[in-house]
Amino acid sequence: MRVSKDGVEMNTASDNDDRQRALHEATEWFVRLNNPLASDETRRAYQIWLVADVAHPEAMQAVSDLWGALDQPAAQLAASGWHRDTPAPVPTPPHRRPARHGARLAAASAVLALVAAIFVWRDPGIIDRAFADAATRPGERRDVRLADGSLAMLDGDTALSSDMAGGRRVVTLLRGRAWFDVVADSARPFTVHAGQVDVQVRGTAFEVDREAAAVTVEHGRVAVSGPQIADLQVDLTDWQRVAFQNGSLSTPTAIEPDQAFAWRRGLIIVDRAPLSQVVKELDKMAPGHVLIVDRQLERTTLSGTFRADDQESVLEALRATLGVRTLSLPGVATLIYR
Incomplete structure (x- = not known):
């Protein structure tokens, strides 16, 4: 520890390194101890490690808390039955399938369900991305040219589908955040559906954030409404933002351009x-x-x-x-x- 000029204790780089080392060691011990085949010798070695440094008990508690935080949502997903596409099959009579085989199959199914539940929990966007026309993983950004020539820039963990058939230009933002530069076409309005907000334009550049239920305009003019508030429409122009809050659309506010679209850079x-x-x-x-x-x-x-x-x-x-x-x-x- 070192103390700053105002008397506040600050962690040094060495302190952080020691803490991270303790956390990594605690994670290894946590895995070993949760192995049903862990030996008495392993448990005695763990007790020696635990008292060897005052940081070790705290690190072990942090690891336990983390796994506790992971267990609950994973268990809820596994119990929900989301992974079952069809009703459970009728059990085969005992004389045709030994009970031991059935128990093994049930255990394997439970393990697979838990693994699948954890997989979906750690990356909930995987399902939306699987059914999207264009998508990005967390940490990825990409430009997508739509069928009408409009450009969509997708932020990390974003998915969208589009319908450009006939006289339609409709995009559904399934998750995440996207910026659109729309090709002008007075005969075909460009519409974006994003959860609680709908956006309609003919030619402009703007951002839609589905999670924040917000729309930000870079240039041009857009009309923002929503499925539950179709009778209310808010018009936005250059460098304005509106969000769906408390059951209604907020008053348009001016935004700081550099900060609003920083993710694009x-x-x-x-x-x-x-x-x-x-x-x-x-x-x-x-x-x-x-x-x-x-x-x-x-x-x-x-x-x-x-x-x-x-x-x-x-x-x-x-x-x-x-x-x-x-x-x-x-x-x-x-x-x-x-």
């Missing part, structure tokens, strides 16, 4: 953004979930400019400025806690 810019919002950006940057264990942390804020492909730099900023700790299982989850 491969940047994430936050200005006193609550940690809950920062976590949403982190989820788009790499596979796996980012979880806030201490709910009081959600209201703490962060400011800064970061590369959109460098999740670790954001986590390092959180550790340095907010004094939080993190534990990562790459590709699965990252835990943020005090």
